[in-house]
Amino acid sequence: MNKIQVLDKSFEVYLDATTIQTRVREMAKQISSDLKGERPLFLSILNGSFLFTADLIRNLTIDPEISFIKLASYKGMRSTGSITTAIGLEVDLAGRDVILLEDIVDTGNTLYQFLPHLQQQQPRSVRIATLLHKAEATVHPLVLDYVGFVIPNKFVVGYGLDYDGWGRQYDAIYQLSNP
Ligand code: IMP
Numbered sequence: 001m002n003k004i005q006v007l008d009k010s011f012e013v014y015l016d017a018t019t020i021q022t023r024v025r026e027m028a029k030q031i032s033s034d035l036k037g038e039r040p041l042f043l044s045i046l047n048g049s050f051l052f053t054a055d056l057i058r059n060l061t062i063d064p065e066i067s068f069i070k071l072a073s074y075k076g077m078r079s080t081g082s083i084t085t086a087i088g089l090e091v092d093l094a095g096r097d098v099i100l101l102e103d104i105v106d107t108g109n110t111l112y113q114f115l116p117h118l119q120q121q122q123p124r125s126v127r128i129a130t131l132l133h134k135a136e137a138t139v140h141p142l143v144l145d146y147v148g149f150v151i152p153n154k155f156v157v158g159y160g161l162d163y164d165g166w167g168r169q170y171d172a173i174y175q176l177s178n179p
Contacts, residue, residue, distance in 0.1 A: 004174055006157055006167040011174035015149060020131075020159060020173065021055065023148045027129060028059030031099065031146060040097040041065045041123075043089070045110075047168070048103030051160040052131045052148075056101065067091050071114055084113035093121035099145075103160050104132040108140035115142075132156065132173070151175075 002013050031040075042064050044053040050068075057064055069086040098118065105111060111128065118126055129146035137153045157163045158170035167174070 006163045010177040012177050014175035015173040017171040024055045025059045032061040042099050044068045044101040046070045048160045049101045053101050093123040096123045097125045098123045099127045102130040105130045106134045108138040108142045112140035
């Protein structure tokens with residue numbers, strides 16, 4: 001399918017399934033080599049990362065531990081900044097090598113706010129693996145250790161990514177069509 005309609009918007013294929021799978025395999029190979037002999041904890045950030053996580057994990061040659069979390073942002077009653085906490089984080093991170101799995105880093109706000117909370121638990125190391133990076137849109141100095149594809153600042157859906165809850169099921173990634 002070259003074109004799809006999601007709610008009121010038209011999208012066209014941007015990364016096809018083969019291109020995604022090839023790159024995810026390369027990322028898995030790189031991570032396996034960097035963490036050879038270790039048992040890292042993969043923290044997959046829901047909802048968008050579920051397909052990326054499933055494919056990445058199946059291509060690792062090391063033994064992973066996997067946990068899924070949701071990040072929730074809320075504004076403090078009095079403070080102006082928002083606080084990002086993890087829902088579902090039950091594993092003790094102390095001394096662990098943690099690899100965060102994200103579908104897409106856009107402004108970088110979510111991860112930038114979450115990382116200090118993660119560091120409080122004193123993991124041995126924290127790495128970030130993201131399938132997509134909208135590099136032009138990122139406003140925080142985040143170190144992204146593994147990036148699948150750097151993409152332009154255009155809205156995308158498919159392969160786990162949604163538009164208002166729709167469009168996650170495709171095996172390709174689609175970009176908003178020009179009007
Ligand atoms: P950030 O905090 O701005 O980096 O945004 C990260 C989150 O925004 C991602 O985990 C996605 O859920 C969502 N997001 C950002 N850009 C897109 C997009 O193009 N399509 C779908 N979701 C997106």
